[in-house]
Amino acid sequence: MSKLTDLSIAEAREGLKNKAFSAAELTEAHIRAVEKARALNAFITETPAIARAAAAESDKRIASGTMRPLEGIPMGIKDLFCTKDVLTTAGSHILDGFKPPYESTVTRNMFNDGAVMLGKLNMDEFAMGSSNETSYYGPVINPWRRKGSDAKLVPGGSSGGSSASVAARLAMGATGTDTGGSIRQPAAVTGIAGIKPTYGRCSRWGIVAFASSLDQAGPMARTVRDCAIMLKSMASHDPLDSTSVDIPVPDYEAAMTGNIKGLRVGIPKEYRIDGMPAEIEALWQKGIAWLKDAGAEIVDVSLPHTKYALPAYYIVAPAEASSNLARYDGVRFGLRVPGKDITSLYENTRAAGFGREVQRRILIGTYVLSAGYYDAYYIKAQKLRTLIARDFEEAYAKCDVLLTPTAPGPAFGIGEKTNDPISMYLNDVFTVTVNLAGLPGLSVPAGLNSEGLPLGLQLIGKAFDEATLFRVGEVIEKAAGATPRPQSWWEV
Amino acid sequence: MATTRTETGPLIDGATGKWEIVIGMEVHAQVLSKAKLFSGASAEFGADPNAHVSFIDAGMPGMLPVINRFCVEQAVRTGLGLKAQINKHSVFDRKNYFYPDLPSGYQISQYKQPVVGEGIVLVDLPGGKTIEVGIERLHLEQDAGKSLHDQHPDQSFVDLNRAGVALMEIVSRPDLRSAEEAAAYLKKLRAILRYLGTCDGNMEEGSMRADVNVSVRKPGGPLGTRCEIKNVNSMRFVAQAVDYEARRQIDIIEGGGTIKQETRLFDSKKGETRSMRSKEEAHDYRYFPDPDLLPLEFDDAFVARVKASLPELPDDKKDRFMKDYGLNAYDAGVLVAERESADFFEQVARGRDAKLAANWVVNELFGRLNKEGKAIGESPVSAAAMGSIVSLISDGTISGKIAKDVFEIVWTEGGDPAAIVETRGMKQVTDMGAIEAAVDQVIAANPQKVEQAKAKPSMVGWFVGQVMQATGGKANPQAVNELIKKKLGI
């Protein structure tokens, strides 16, 4: 038998059911892996005591034959999810010491289904970033390195702790959140799978808000099937979230038949952007060939407003964020930096508590909403969203699913792009359209580039049609062959 | 915001001539709901600090609003009561600003697309005149929490019990022209809300609060710069605040100054308005639609259903009282001012002489209640007892004079008026023999007066008085009068 930490969730589920190992053993193996991998800085808070208690409960359940869907599976939780009585920071100094007296709906769903929490995962501050370099708790290191190099690479962002911990076999799966690509882009650059579900599929209740009309939680795991297993537990209709949608959550695994004969796969020509690396283009062509070989029909489609998605996003997201982050004021929770009066208390606290990228985005958001600029920026961007959503609707008249690259390139070096916000923002160029239109998007690991770094392909689906993404995703995954595991250079 | 009123209002004197006051009001009325607008915490007044607070109300990370259906219905109900346009599509916006009693850093309100649009309120003025006051809009929004400044030498304490309580902000057009009109408008608005049952109108507990916008102008001139006076929490204070503020503005302008548009606070102890330092900074609220909520949509059927459930409102009730009961406008107006009074009157009037009933309720009962500072609900004389007194007068059992004694007994001791009249021998004497004997006796004892009366028939009154005295007030004065005339041959 391979190492316990190398198993997929589906395999671990079988092993636990057949009592090949106990939940306690599985959890201990992961706790040890987490301890040995502190060099990756993937965790902000480790919670081994909580994990052991949950594993003990799982073993009882397994013994009594009342196994739940995620029974005994060790998982990491992005530190954007409020976890009851466990430090929740959103990667920010401003939430210093904050222990929520409540549990987010998504994590509650997972724990009710037997998931074991290993700890809280590092992330870009308030999920604002594409490289996990804006975290107050320092950058996360990608477990992958370029061939023959020990340069430290970013794990993508903002769910960088999630991607790194899953790729490095510290956790079997992790929760992520995706506002502009923060699940799919880090999944792609660490060689794992990750899905941003349709907006409204997972409850946002208890997840620290970044941009409310774009934020969506989703799973990150090493296989498409594992993502399907996790999403089934994470998703629910939540009466506490006015934007959570009341439609049944299907059995995603059952939909993974491997059969995509006759399925129409759209290839949007606008995703062939200037300066796209040849290896990304080549990978995309490979993906098209794999799906064709499996019996899918390839269709050319057009999403004419694609190039406006990123600028529209950089109006809408900061605008919503500037308002969502107003509650961090040093009065009711988190950091307080005193001042001579209430206004200077606010100003000092927010100056010390928010990092540079967060401050920059709050200022942009405040500016575009301010008197005289609202129509020119915010309304304009919301109109572009209408056009982008319409593009997808028109494309889906001709196809069932879209195939694109996930990210414009492989993982880059730490510090390489931090001085140029716009070049950093461009990492989300292929993912952000999906958030603006509220659609589901799945990133599937599709192989390594010439330097030995993982790359991903993205499948974009119709609203609430995650099942098709899993079915097609598994076909790509199989065709691409198993992504090797990164060398454990980080182990101490 | 344009005024819809065309004629010039009452004018006041300044050193340089006459001035007209222009007033518009923003009234915040708390929806009578059990729970808050976007959370399940109690909306009840008066609780321990932060006891009626959910994590949503405290603006905790990741908390989301879910709207209270009842509050939406009450806003629509109120809109219909104000004869206003109901907007079937409306939007909740965030109004962004920092303040310790605003936990999320924004208030969820409605800005460009409120749930209720234009309407009208008819306001009766003391002189018998009625004015039309335009309603510009009604929107739903969250109340803020409360900062307590006097508990600690250098700290303010924040209590969020009120944070998130549902308010209807009702904005009038600047159609009011005097302190009296402003107070009368507020009174009428309160009556409508109370009839509808959407707000209890309790100004002391803050469930109804008025912000008063005051400006002055030369008659017929353009609108002046206005000042907004915040949180004026009684009818009396509204009148005081308007008078003070108008005078202040006139003095400034006549002294060569200009009015600065600002927010002012009414100090009820001093009877003055003063500039609010905390609101001095120019605001830029950065309104945008709340992405945590979807637009509020209704269909015609919903609006029709709410409309069908509306009670009869004061204006309609007043018309009916005048038409069906033959009351004059004044009595009808007084009776409908509170739904409880109108209901009380109708119980008294049912199957009885309505004008007599109105007279007794308006003059005797309300007079007495006012004197003792009691509300109609606290009246020691029930509607049934009041009705019984009216019946006893109508059927001649007691005179109006005796009725006042009976009323007094019921007020102080309680009891059934008919039984009191019976046991205490207060019945009017109807035995014509006894009355005739008393008349004969008075005539016999006063021959001189008899002669005088024959020359001057108005002397009859003196004889009636004598007879009434002799019978202890229990004789029917009408019968006595007729009998005396007959006996004296006049």
Place this chain on the structure above:
Amino acid sequence: MSVDKETVRRVARLARIAFPEERLEPMAGELNRILAWVEQLNAVDTSMVEPMTSVVKVSLKMREDAVTDGAKAPEVVRNAPSGEDNYFAVPKVVE
């Protein structure tokens, strides 16, 4: 639309973030670069387009009017940096 130092000062004040004088100018530069980049949206004619109001095509969820929450002041104030008797405390606010 170009952002100058004074605009950054005003916006930072609105956002309640203390900004040292020496950071105003560089931030104006950063904001201008980002704003110039987003202004490519002006190339699209949107005069006939409705702004998106919500990505999900569902109607607003409503709850019944019942008291289901509250009565947990200690938990509400548990994370507060300063407070007394279940109140939050802030430096004295003058009205």
